[in-house]
Amino acid sequence: MLLSVRNLRTYFDEDGRVVKAVDGVSFDLERGETLGIVGESGSGKSVTNLTIMRLIPSPPGRIAGGEVIFDGRNLLALPDEEMRKLRGRRIAMVFQDPMTSLNPFMRISRQLTEVTRLHLGHGKAEAYEHAVHMLEMVGIPDARKRAEGYPHEFSGGMRQRVMIAMALSCKPELLIADEPTTALDVTIQAQILELIKNLKQETGTSEILITHDLGVVAGTTNRVVVMYAGKVFESAPTGELFSRPGNPYTKGLLQSVPDPTCDTKELFQIPGLPPDVANLGPGCPFAPRCFRAEAICKEQFPPFVALTPSHHSLCHFADEIYKGAS
Amino acid sequence: MTTPPATPLVAISDLKVHFDLGRHRVVKAVDGVSLDIRTGETLGLVGESGCGKTTLGRAVLRLVEPTGGKVLFRDVDIASLSRRDLRKIRRHMQMIFQDPYAALDPRMTVGQIIAEPIETFDLANGNDKRARIQELMATVGLSARFINRYPHEFSGGQQQRIGIARALAANPDFIVADEPISALDVSIQAQILNLMERLQAERNLTYLFISHDLRAIRHASDRVAVMYLGKVVELAGGKEIYRRPLMPYTKALISAVPVPDPEVEAVRRRIVLEGDVPSPINPPSGCRFHTRCPYAVPACSQVEPGLVEIEPSHYAACIRISAEQPDIEKVAPGATPGLNNGV
Numbered sequence: 101m102l103l104s105v106r107n108l109r110t111y112f113d114e115d116g117r118v119v120k121a122v123d124g125v126s127f128d129l130e131r132g133e134t135l136g137i138v139g140e141s142g143s144g145k146s147v148t149n150l151t152i153m154r155l156i157p158s159p160p161g162r163i164a165g166g167e168v169i170f171d172g173r174n175l176l177a178l179p180d181e182e183m184r185k186l187r188g189r190r191i192a193m194v195f196q197d198p199m200t201s202l203n204p205f206m207r208i209s210r211q212l213t214e215v216t217r218l219h220l221g222h223g224k225a226e227a228y229e230h231a232v233h234m235l236e237m238v239g240i241p242d243a244r245k246r247a248e249g250y251p252h253e254f255s256g257g258m259r260q261r262v263m264i265a266m267a268l269s270c271k272p273e274l275l276i277a278d279e280p281t282t283a284l285d286v287t288i289q290a291q292i293l294e295l296i297k298n299l300k301q302e303t304g305t306s307e308i309l310i311t312h313d314l315g316v317v318a319g320t321t322n323r324v325v326v327m328y329a330g331k332v333f334e335s336a337p338t339g340e341l342f343s344r345p346g347n348p349y350t351k352g353l354l355q356s357v358p359d360p361t362c363d364t365k366e367l368f369q370i371p372g373l374p375p376d377v378a379n380l381g382p383g384c385p386f387a388p389r390c391f392r393a394e395a396i397c398k399e400q401f402p403p404f405v406a407l408t409p410s411h412h413s414l415c416h417f418a419d420e421i422y423k424g425a426s
Numbered sequence: 427m428t429t430p431p432a433t434p435l436v437a438i439s440d441l442k443v444h445f446d447l448g449r450h451r452v453v454k455a456v457d458g459v460s461l462d463i464r465t466g467e468t469l470g471l472v473g474e475s476g477c478g479k480t481t482l483g484r485a486v487l488r489l490v491e492p493t494g495g496k497v498l499f500r501d502v503d504i505a506s507l508s509r510r511d512l513r514k515i516r517r518h519m520q521m522i523f524q525d526p527y528a529a530l531d532p533r534m535t536v537g538q539i540i541a542e543p544i545e546t547f548d549l550a551n552g553n554d555k556r557a558r559i560q561e562l563m564a565t566v567g568l569s570a571r572f573i574n575r576y577p578h579e580f581s582g583g584q585q586q587r588i589g590i591a592r593a594l595a596a597n598p599d600f601i602v603a604d605e606p607i608s609a610l611d612v613s614i615q616a617q618i619l620n621l622m623e624r625l626q627a628e629r630n631l632t633y634l635f636i637s638h639d640l641r642a643i644r645h646a647s648d649r650v651a652v653m654y655l656g657k658v659v660e661l662a663g664g665k666e667i668y669r670r671p672l673m674p675y676t677k678a679l680i681s682a683v684p685v686p687d688p689e690v691e692a693v694r695r696r697i698v699l700e701g702d703v704p705s706p707i708n709p710p711s712g713c714r715f716h717t718r719c720p721y722a723v724p725a726c727s728q729v730e731p732g733l734v735e736i737e738p739s740h741y742a743a744c745i746r747i748s749a750e751q752p753d754i755e756k757v758a759p760g761a762t763p764g765l766n767n768g769v
Contacts, residue, residue: 140611315683342688360645
């Protein structure tokens, strides 16, 4: 087991209210695996990963509980100095918007060599050659010349390639990609997803892929965690999640995406809006929007039901949904 | 899809929108587009960023001045109208924007926002106006209780509903919807798509639906036009274009869309295009796609292909295919059967 997140809770104190952005999230990631985390805005998917990296601004944020066991050690208990050594070296991140993650005043080569000189102790020349090699690996044409350029001279897709080169330059064991293709056009998205897939095979890096797009996880992940209102609603092997969802929210999401391979006149729609996570009642946070909800759903928090040893769903009626009775 | 050969509601012919950047640098955002939009249909306009789809949508409403060509709305040329006449005709043509919050005045209440077109076109007063606003709010699924609230008090999906109510307020016939669901959460996108479809049926609306999202376009559109660097490169029925894209760019675009089904994803062949979309300043000569096209031959960089009817009601711009040889994978290497068509 490379990573095990146990009962993670990250809260934000805002105007005297407690926003429970992540509330009791658990999942595991095996070496070499890709885990997809799917959710809408505000579901807590990005905060979960910023917590793993210990990048939650505090205040207003605080890690209220839980453990992040990475290769046997709890990252949340690590001294800051140790965590700094790990970040970028053994765990790396790629963000949605590469323009805001790259320094606009620094040459690409400098941004790439900084990482390896710090973490791998490369000398100047060695770091430079490594940077050029990484740029070639991610498919930047004319890499040696482009290395001397600045971020604004690159297109969106090329900038994301630079980010990936930077993230992978220390051969991390874990790559966290937070909506890496959301800002890109579909043909460029296809290039980047393909690139990440190939590089992962070469380097053996494990990955957490965060996205709102079910299509993206379908083709690229082994397991999927579906988040809603700061909680894990469902966790399953990718194939099973799509073919036999065990949660009404997942089921609704799957049905509300137009399927280009078949005809449906009216789309299934989940009614209403995502809840305010500072203001949740005792019951299931999805109950007000759920087609299957009954009185119990509003009163009692649902159990995390094990449908199979590897498939869990947070729902009073998980078994029934899983068996396809509703 | 029932398509009587009636006159189109909107007829775009050889439309050009060029932006002069000075020093002989011209962005040809829209460069010779001809399209008909039929009464009651949804014409989907799809393409990647920078292809000119938004500029085309705005030029159709004359929110940007065309550099050349015509836009006929019920046989009246929009481009030649005086400001006053344009104002009158605008009542019948409205727009829904991508970023609903940016498109709403933050200092106006929902009631005032929806009232604006009603007042501009002098459609109702007093109690009638109020009743009309409330009815519009109900139509788009907003409670009339919110009439005095401000845009920031609403979620993105609700803001888009306000934008739709405003667009409907003057009872238009034609709506340009520019990426109406792109800024919304997945679970909200279906709500807005369904709402737009219901309104179309109830009010006999005609839509120009602009999006980069092929899944949404395929679902919502009767016909789809694909744009690349200022040109329409393929035009066909929504299902048809998805089932059987003919032009290589469309093929790549459709193959790039992730399908929410792991079994489909595991077996399908994806055409991954090399490189980025070239700059619309000095775009490539000939077929603008030739720099990235896996099927390009030397002639492609010299001859600008016209949009040709390859199969019934299915048009494509590519010299490597023709009505006799529509399947590019079966065309002999180097052959250009479409070279004599529409050049």
